[in-house]
Amino acid sequence: MDKSKREFIKGGFATLVAAGTSANAFTLQNPGRDAKDSRYIGNKLKQYSMIIDLRQCVGCQACTSACMVENSVPNGQNRTFVTEMEIGEFPNVRKSFLPQLCNHCDDPACVPVCPTGATFKREDGIVVVDSEVCWGCGYCENACPYDKRFMNKETKVIDKCTFCAHRVDEGLLPACVETCVGGARIFGDLKDKNSEISKLLANFPTTVLKNEQGTKPQVFYIGLDGRVENLLNATVSLDDMMREVIGLKPKEWATQRGDK
């Protein structure tokens, strides 16, 4: 072996040893949380939560658009979306809207299963994903009862709603709340008893999606019609029904065209 080669191997070995013993290399959590980066820790004095007042929602999808723009979500993927339904049959029929987003559960199903520590709950209750640590195994996506995680087509890691943590940390409201025309989305701190959200929670009957999953969701709904949760009574979305008819390219995962 010539000298330069030997030096090269020695150098490489030394680097490996250094990397293996540096403080950040092996961690119980993840490097960002160990470094106490404020983006990872959040604000200990707050407990963020959202109320969606369905009486105010007009189904305009302004929240959907604002979120896509604010968070550069790839085309065709959504962190939040308003499902639009018709309940009942003519003539006894009415429109119903169900804005959905990550519930930032107090006892999330997605966090404990993460094998890399990439997803975690901040001290202010916001559940986030470290896009530099996530290796894209998708376990959290399968664990989420609400289907609110997705594999970002561009970053190739799991993506989800963050309650616009980057805005919240600056004292701003999440983009969807800021833009909601009917004031249907109310965001705030549950630890502040004078906040609008605390008052609404105190004065109105609220409910959460899939309470039986035991994840303690932190997105509460006013005026939620329990029937919309029974998916077996619902037709598949018209978009999906038409996909084959209008000759769109088949997706790897697609909704079966229902016969209902």
Add this chain to the structure above:
Amino acid sequence: MDTLITTLSAVTPDRVWGIDVPNYFWFTGSSAAAFIISSFAHVFGMEKYKPIAGFSLLMALVLLIAAPMNLIDDLTQPGRVMNFFLNGWENFPTSPMKWGVLLLIAYPILIFFEALVLYRPFFVKRMHNSSGIKKRFYLILTLGRKQINEEESKKDHHLGFILGAVGIPLALCVHGYTGYILGAVHANSLWSTPLMPILFLASAMVSGTGLLLVLIPIFQKFFTEQKRVDGSIIAELAKLLAWFIVIDLVIRALWLSFAIAFGNDPKNYLVEFFTIHFEMTLYVEYILCLLIPMIIGFTKLRNNFPLVFITGIVVAIGVWLFRWNTVIGGQTIPRSTPGFLEYTPHLLGQGSITAVLANWMLFIALVCLVTAFFPWDEEMSEHYKNKGLENE
């Protein structure tokens, strides 16, 4: 009466686990089964399995080396594999995927050493008959114990017993944990059952035995000195297969009865799910791939070698389909938007049909490599000589 709900617009939910995952589960399961069958001889001293014990052990090793490649292929950021080892250990108690890392490392190492102990006398012979670098290579494989005598062979036997005995729970864990991965997902009505780990183990015993029913005859016929298939061991394995199918069916019956007949809300989704897949599940998965093989194994038909060979292929495919229907099927059940999903794997690239085929090619290549290195054929012939079966 239920109200009809017409969905005008919704998002098709994202799903992540594709064809790689059922294939991975099939490989680890078959590996565990092959190991346990080899332990019948090494740990429980069952004479009739002695001739195939060494070969089964090597298959267990190869299956488990090939298996994790599926997982790496299924990752969207495979370059970040190190993150798995370096971060997130606080989730160790709650993330079955995290347990996998220890098992997937410990288990093949254990099998490798068990194989070295088992084949040590042959390596010693080869060492004496060779020179130079080859001699040194075989010296390493003997792990420094160069004598062949009564005392040493007793020691080999003892070591083999210990490694086999430790290996059995490890083999059960290495596949049981994959059942845990699914069973732990309470959001998925098909997966969420405490029976999932043992259900996976039971069906793994079926697929592993099926695989051995295919591989053993091929190797005995074409790569051994005697050049003939030992019909008695094949019939024995077919009978064992039938018992494994009984266990599998019992656990499936427990699973489906509690989930559907006596279940609460998710049962409606499961009824719908099994209605959609009724023909496939009943006729192919249960009747063709479980009931008929069970009948063959329990009757005189098990002495019909070509039939048993085909049965081996059929049950192995049947269990693969079960893995597919569980992993993919579970993900097709709606959770937040109406409508069951369907999955069509793509042909090329990551997580594609080609990727899985490539994994099978890797498996075959590894089988060739390992069977070339380990003197499994000499060991097998020795058993037949001892049993006097050679002139049968």
